[in-house]
Amino acid sequence: MxxxxxxxxxxxxxxxxxxxxxxxxxxxxxxxxxxxxxxxxxxxxxxxxxxxxxxxxxxxxxxxxxxxxxxxxxxxxxxxxxxxxxxxxxxxxxxxxxxxxxxxxxxxxxxxxxxxxxxxxxxxxxxxxxxxxxxxxxxxxxxxxxxxxxxxxxxxxxxxxxxxxxxxxxxxxxxxxxxxxxxxxxxxxxxxDAPGFATSRLGVAVGLEAIRMVEEGVASPEDIDTGMRLGYGWPMGPLRLTDLVGLDVRLSIAEHLARELGDRFTPPQLMRDMVARGELGRKTGRGFFTW
Known part of the structure; x- marks a missing residue:
């Protein structure tokens, strides 16, 4: 070396x-x-x-x-x-x-x-x-x-x-x-070496569930993120983090994990629709939040 x-x-x-x-x-x-x-x-x-x-x-x-x-x-x-x-x-x-x-x-x-x-x-x-x-x-x-x-x-x-x-x-x-x-x-x-390693696997799992909750009308993105920040001590909520990473990037990772690990990582339709509309998060100015 x-x-x-x-x-x-x-x-x-x-x-x-x-x-x-x-x-x-x-x-x-x-x-x-x-x-x-x-x-x-x-x-x-x-x-x-x-x-x-x-x-x-x-x-x-x-x-x-x-x-x-x-x-x-x-x-x-x-x-x-x-x-x-x-x-x-x-x-x-x-x-x-x-x-x-x-x-x-x-x-x-x-x-x-x-x-x-x-x-x-x-x-x-x-x-x-x-x-x-x-x-x-x-x-x-x-x-x-x-x-x-x-x-x-x-x-x-x-x-x-x-x-x-x-x-x-x-x-x-x-x-x-x-x-x-x-x-x-x-x-x-x-x-x-394993699908999603440690951090992406866990981070994407929580992010996908948060998106499903928005899709199902359980709570607003703001309230879901506030719940995770104040209730669990996360420095940033899972939906704001998804915006920061990029919905297109997270969609690609989720599709890879679904192929490797099964249906629990299947991306929600809401996520696919947002990517198709170009609502990718911070880099496009709009995702679950307006940047």
Whole structure:
């Protein structure tokens, strides 16, 4: 594996070079936290225009954190360690960690990880998937260096990283990734590769039931969410969280879990109808709530 960055003795080591594929909400957040921890980050996108959009997303995230006094250095200093490529074959060969944050499509993710494996022969190949099988993603790849590294939105704020192990991952890689996540200030949970892992499986189950309750007229979205916040101590209700994640994203996860685990994860018709109308949550301005 590539040499880790030399850090002051008071700071844990992070990878010297990190590649992040995908500059959307999750990818930009992942870039943010590695820059802030001292890594040099290469953001890969499909073309120069999308790469530029990704950089703007990262910059906006860093500026907001800077205003709140949450950065180790100025945003400008951190951005100096960010570069972009629009071809995976242009990633640095000595990349230590590559995190894919592309849409939840198994074939797409496998293709991305395969190209990175060929270009960066020592890189740990991490997927930010929230539900797809790490075992299937690793098939045909150097599986000993493939692992699930599931971050949560918004990445700079959320404390959790869910590491997902498949049978073929090496103990050395698993230990390195855990150390890197902890160096980012994250709390790590480790789970076996199973449909939905731990967090998506439980989170989607509650979210789907909340949608069924709206569909059946049991209570309003506001009252359901207030009940879970005040009655069970949730920081955010399941319907507002669904809006934040995106109804289309949650629908895709639910369909995958229904195929793998059975009818209890069948998406409610209301959810399908809302997605068909483009009511996807925060990113479209309307879901169960108006944003």
């Amino acid at each position: 590539s040499e880790l960055a030399s850090e002051p003795s008071t700071q844990p080591a992070v990878p010297r070079i990190v590649a992040v594929v995908g500059g959307g909400t999750m990818g930009a957040g992942i870039v943010h936290i590695f820059l802030n921890a001292g890594s040099r980050v290469v953001l890969a996108e499909a073309d120069a225009e999308r790469a530029a959009t990704g950089v703007r997303n990262v910059e906006a995230s860093l500026r907001k954190a800077e205003e709140r006094g949450k950065l180790a250095q100025s945003a400008d200093a951190l951005l100096a360690n960010l570069s972009t490529v629009d071809k995976l074959t242009d990633l640095p060969p000595d990349t230590a960690l590559a995190v894919e944050a592309v849409p939840e499509n198994l074939d797409l993710k496998r293709a991305v990880l395969g190209q990175i494996a060929d270009t960066c022969p020592e890189a740990v190949l991490a997927s930010n998937t929230s539900s797809l099988s790490i075992t299937e993603l690793a098939a045909g790849l150097p599986g000993d260096r493939v692992i699930g590294m599931h971050f949560f939105n918004p990445v700079p704020v959320q404390a959790l990283v869910e590491l997902v192990h498949h049978a073929g991952v090496s103990t050395d890689v698993a230990a390195r990734v855990r150390a890197w996540a902890e160096a980012l200030g994250k709390t790590v949970i480790e789970v076996r």
